[in-house]
Amino acid sequence: MRLKKCLLIAFLLPLVAMAQKGGTTYPVKDLHVKWTFKEHQNSNKQSLSLLTFVNKAAQPFPAANWSLYFNSMKEIEVKTSDQLIIEQVNGDLFRIRPGKGFKTINKGDSVVLDIVALDEIVNFADAPGGLYIVWDNQPDKGIKIEHYDVEPVEKYLKNAVSPLDTYNRNSKFIPKDKRALIKLLPTPVFYEARPGNFSVNAATAIISDPAFKNEADYLSDELFNLFKIKPVNGSGTLKEKSIQLVKNNLPEGGYQLEITAQGITLSAGNAEGIFYGLQSLKSLLLANSPAKGAKSVLVNAVVIKDAPRFKYRGLMLDVARNFHPKKEILRILDLMALYKLNVFHFHITDDEAWRIAIPGLPELTEIGAKRGHSLTNEKSLQPTYSSGPDTTETLNKAFYSRADFVEILKYAAKRHIQVIPEIESPGHARAAIKAMDTRYSRFMAKGKRAEAEQYLLRDINDKSVYSSAQYWNDNIVCVALPSVYTFLNKVTESLQDMYREANVPLKTIHFGGDEVPQGVWEKSPLCLELVKQAKMKSTDDLWSYYVSKLQEMLKPKGIVLSGWEEFGMMKTYLDGKKLMVPNPLFANDPVQLDVWNNVIGGGTEDLPYRLANGGYKVVLTCSSNFYLDMAYNRSLTEPGHYWAGFVNMEKLFSFIPYDYYKNAKENNKGEPVSKSVFIGKDRLTDYGKSNILGLKAALWTEKIRNTELLEFMLLPRLVGFAERAWAADPAWALEKDPAKSEAAYEDSYADFKTRVGLIEFPKLDEGGWNYRIPPVGVKVTDGEVAGNTEFPGFNIYYTTNGKEPSAKDKLYTSPIKEKGVIKLRAFNAKGRGGNTTTVQN
Numbered sequence: 158m159r160l161k162k163c164l165l166i167a168f169l170l171p172l173v174a175m176a177q178k179g180g181t182t183y184p185v186k187d188l189h190v191k192w193t194f195k196e197h198q199n200s201n202k203q204s205l206s207l208l209t210f211v212n213k214a215a216q217p218f219p220a221a222n223w224s225l226y227f228n229s230m231k232e233i234e235v236k237t238s239d240q241l242i243i244e245q246v247n248g249d250l251f252r253i254r255p256g257k258g259f260k261t262i263n264k265g266d267s268v269v270l271d272i273v274a275l276d277e278i279v280n281f282a283d284a285p286g287g288l289y290i291v292w293d294n295q296p297d298k299g300i301k302i303e304h305y306d307v308e309p310v311e312k313y314l315k316n317a318v319s320p321l322d323t324y325n326r327n328s329k330f331i332p333k334d335k336r337a338l339i340k341l342l343p344t345p346v347f348y349e350a351r352p353g354n355f356s357v358n359a360a361t362a363i364i365s366d367p368a369f370k371n372e373a374d375y376l377s378d379e380l381f382n383l384f385k386i387k388p389v390n391g392s393g394t395l396k397e398k399s400i401q402l403v404k405n406n407l408p409e410g411g412y413q414l415e416i417t418a419q420g421i422t423l424s425a426g427n428a429e430g431i432f433y434g435l436q437s438l439k440s441l442l443l444a445n446s447p448a449k450g451a452k453s454v455l456v457n458a459v460v461i462k463d464a465p466r467f468k469y470r471g472l473m474l475d476v477a478r479n480f481h482p483k484k485e486i487l488r489i490l491d492l493m494a495l496y497k498l499n500v501f502h503f504h505i506t507d508d509e510a511w512r513i514a515i516p517g518l519p520e521l522t523e524i525g526a527k528r529g530h531s532l533t534n535e536k537s538l539q540p541t542y543s544s545g546p547d548t549t550e551t552l553n554k555a556f557y558s559r560a561d562f563v564e565i566l567k568y569a570a571k572r573h574i575q576v577i578p579e580i581e582s583p584g585h586a587r588a589a590i591k592a593m594d595t596r597y598s599r600f601m602a603k604g605k606r607a608e609a610e611q612y613l614l615r616d617i618n619d620k621s622v623y624s625s626a627q628y629w630n631d632n633i634v635c636v637a638l639p640s641v642y643t644f645l646n647k648v649t650e651s652l653q654d655m656y657r658e659a660n661v662p663l664k665t666i667h668f669g670g671d672e673v674p675q676g677v678w679e680k681s682p683l684c685l686e687l688v689k690q691a692k693m694k695s696t697d698d699l700w701s702y703y704v705s706k707l708q709e710m711l712k713p714k715g716i717v718l719s720g721w722e723e724f725g726m727m728k729t730y731l732d733g734k735k736l737m738v739p740n741p742l743f744a745n746d747p748v749q750l751d752v753w754n755n756v757i758g759g760g761t762e763d764l765p766y767r768l769a770n771g772g773y774k775v776v777l778t779c780s781s782n783f784y785l786d787m788a789y790n791r792s793l794t795e796p797g798h799y800w801a802g803f804v805n806m807e808k809l810f811s812f813i814p815y816d817y818y819k820n821a822k823e824n825n826k827g828e829p830v831s832k833s834v835f836i837g838k839d840r841l842t843d844y845g846k847s848n849i850l851g852l853k854a855a856l857w858t859e860k861i862r863n864t865e866l867l868e869f870m871l872l873p874r875l876v877g878f879a880e881r882a883w884a885a886d887p888a889w890a891l892e893k894d895p896a897k898s899e900a901a902y903e904d905s906y907a908d909f910k911t912r913v914g915l916i917e918f919p920k921l922d923e924g925g926w927n928y929r930i931p932p933v934g935v936k937v938t939d940g941e942v943a944g945n946t947e948f949p950g951f952n953i954y955y956t957t958n959g960k961e962p963s964a965k966d967k968l969y970t971s972p973i974k975e976k977g978v979i980k981l982r983a984f985n986a987k988g989r990g991g992n993t994t995t996v997q998n
Contacts, residue, residue, distance in 0.1 A: 181292050187214035189304040192284045194793060196313050197277060204278035211267040218262035222293040225253040226530070228543050229285045230859060231274040232628065248508065248629045250539050280788055281309040282796045282860040286543030291530065299530030299546025309793030318790045320994050324934030327945040333911040341440035342876055342912055343497060343883035345463035353418040357442065358453035362391030365402040372431045373402055375571065379439060384454050402431055411464030414438060416456055429573045433497050437461055440495065443920045469776055469851025470882035471500035472875070477507035478542055479858040480555035481867055487568050494572040496879035501569055502667060502853065504579045508587035508632045509541040512556045515651045518612065525592035526556035534591045535598065542859050559655060566659035577719060580648055581669035583703055584625065587632035590614045593644065612644040616681040623676035633677045636703040637687040646710055653714065664717060665749060668707055671721035697728040701742055708746060719749040722764060725773045744772035751778040751853060756801050758824030763838035769845035778853040782812045783878060785870050786857040789929065791827050794992050796860060797870060803827050809877030810909055811902070813890045814852060815841050854878040865927045872921060872928035873913055880909065914948030922987050930991030933981040941972035942998050944981050951983040964988040973998065
């Protein structure tokens with residue numbers, strides 16, 4: 158049976174277990190649901206998809222007494238029809254209830270619903286998720302729909318990247334001779350290969366200046382972990398056939414590494430420089446990784462002189478939207494160390510979860526870290542980002558204990574990585590708000606009003622109406638409540654205690670500050686009273702008040718305020734319309750801003766430069782180039798967001814920090830960008846340059862629910878980011894002649910890609926990293942199918958029988974002449990494959 162009455166449900170999903178009038182007898186496991194993308198409509202402002210429900214149970218699926226819940230990051234049209242009622246619960250959670258005209262689905266029958274999302278769909282990660290059924294007579298219990306399939310149909314996506322597009326792009330790349338390559342990334346300032354080599358083995362001594370004892374111990378541990386080589390603990394006397402760690406007067410973070418047949422000498426002015434030199438040595442050793450069971454590893458003779466371009470080289474990881482375990486965090490810290498990144502921005506709280514235990518406030522993790530079906534959010538938060546109804550699932554109740562966090566701090570410090578915790582406020586605070594609401598209710602039930610109100614985060618009489626970027630209507634703290642600052646102070650002091658236990662200085666806390674929606678505080682009696690008492694013009698002025706209160710709390714503790722760009726902005730008016738401009742009030746304060754909104758084509762392309770020119774200390778966290786949660790390209794099979802554009806490896810490598818207009822080739826739609834976009838935009842002044850602290854890549858995890866996908870999105874793009882953050886300003890970026898600059902750039906990028914493919918991927922393979930293996934580019938000409946890859950080092954295998962290729966199928970060596978459906982897939986040396994490319998010959 159097929160419902161043909163175009164139910165504009167903007168994203169439905171599995172209509173699963175329900176039963177007649179109570180409905181608890183229907184076996185939900187026998188309800189199968191499939192989502193299929195169909196087409197874009199209304200100038201790409203809407204997207205039509207099909208939701209198919211198949212009843213494979215022996216009994217009918219009931220016509221009433223159930224609700225279907227699902228998450229959708231695309232807004233769904235809320236509407237009522239004779240068949241179905243579609244409602245938004247809050248955030249990305251939607252509910253479908255049967256209307257009076259909905260009919261029973263009999264055994265073996267199916268229902269197909271036409272669903273319209275109020276936005277463009279670009280890839281499979283846009284599909285609804287986390288489907289579950291709730292029976293009317295068991296309103297507190299959600300039952301997961303187990304059989305749910307997402308089937309992207311590439312042919313329906315307009316302007317998708319085709320196999321031919323990929324082939325043509327790959328064809329421009331000519332790999333370099335591996336023998337002439339610099340054997341490590343990021344690229345050092347000076348690198349000179351010399352004849353000969355040195356053998357590192359069990360007889361090798363590590364002789365270190367006392368100032369570098371920790372680094373010497375680290376080297377000893379790494380040699381054993383990587384190669385099972387346990388070096389000799391040397392004395393302070395120089396010894397032939399040794400690795401010597403020598404103190405000199407090089408600038409902070411700089412080092413010199415010299416390898417000869419007689420030994421290895423690494424010198425630096427501080428421990429940080431020695432550590433980076435050790436990472437270069439480690440990379441060189443890994444490039445010559447010995448056969449399994451070998452008792453020594455050779456490293457080629459070389460002289461390296463090196464220093465970082467930027468002092469701040471960061472990675473932001475969001476673990477609030479979707480949790481990632483401590484083990485993976487430690488792996489990522491090792492990866493950061495290998496590529497000489499030194500700031501780990503730990504996004505541990507948001508609307509969707511609070512991920513760190515705070516002594517004295519157990520509700521933050523009892524409620525704020527727990528997700529599941531909930532009518533009231535008193536025992537858990539509602540499901541988000543396809544988390545499902547079950548609060549007992551590991552990822553639905555996950556957080557870091559105090560001991561976990563201290564361990565992470567120590568692990569990072571040993572690798573010279575600063576950890577910056579982020580406590581989102583005043584927006585993106587729903588998890589904390591709901592947790593403190595539960596605390597409030599518990600104490601009020603005991604008649605203890607003072608304790609109940611001690612950490613309350615909202616004005617309970619606030620009638621303000623707003624919708625955040627993620628569709629929440631209750632995620633902003635009340636900045637007029639003194640208890641808000643009591644809460645933030647409590648969290649701050651708890652973090653200080655953890656840092657003290659780890660023997661690590663807490664230099665800065667990131668307090669978020671982003672995406673506070675229009676309409677907040679406007680109908681809060683407490684906020685309106687504060688506006689009146691403080692003689693403010695409007696609730697807009699509460700923003701500066703809040704930043705001032707944070708500064709008032711942090712400065713006596715010696716902690717610098719960090720935040721997203723909005724902390725340096727203020728609302729004003731132009732022709733009666735509100736807009737955000739740099740706020741001069743805090744420009745001279747020690748406020749560090751992560752500036753993300755330079756979306757090419759979005760109108761604020763120059764925002765990072767405006768804030769730096771205005772006196773703010775800026776970290777370039779540019780979404781156009783450094784947001785690693787963006788999809789690689791426009792394809793239904795590539796996961797990720799795309800609101801800031803498509804971010805491939807080249808977007809990171811080509812970034813010019815002090816003039817990113819110069820190499821901006823695409824806008825946020827993936828279309829060629831005209832240089833006219835930058836006419837009238839502020840350019841970075843010399844003064845502004847002095848305020849650029851460095852660069853930061855960011856990985857948000859709304860669409861990343863497991864470590865495999867996390868690593869897929871992170872790598873190899875993080876290598877491109879590290880190159881830009883560490884390596885010296887390249888010649889092509891400084892060249893004034895456009896033709897010469899482009900030629901130099903293409904040559905430099907070819908060299909970089911060759912090094913990634915032939916040197917870095919094998920290292921990552923040995924580390925077990927699930928980096929993205931690119932799909933094969935394919936060209937069909939005159940009855941022949943030619944294939945190529947984005948990077949060298951991969952083998953292409955193919956099939957002609959319709960099956961997915963494996964590393965045991967036919968090896969591609971020349972254009973394929975066989976007819977029919979040809980499937981091609983690239984594989985690494987470990988036999989792991991990328992996405993399959995399918996063509997007809």
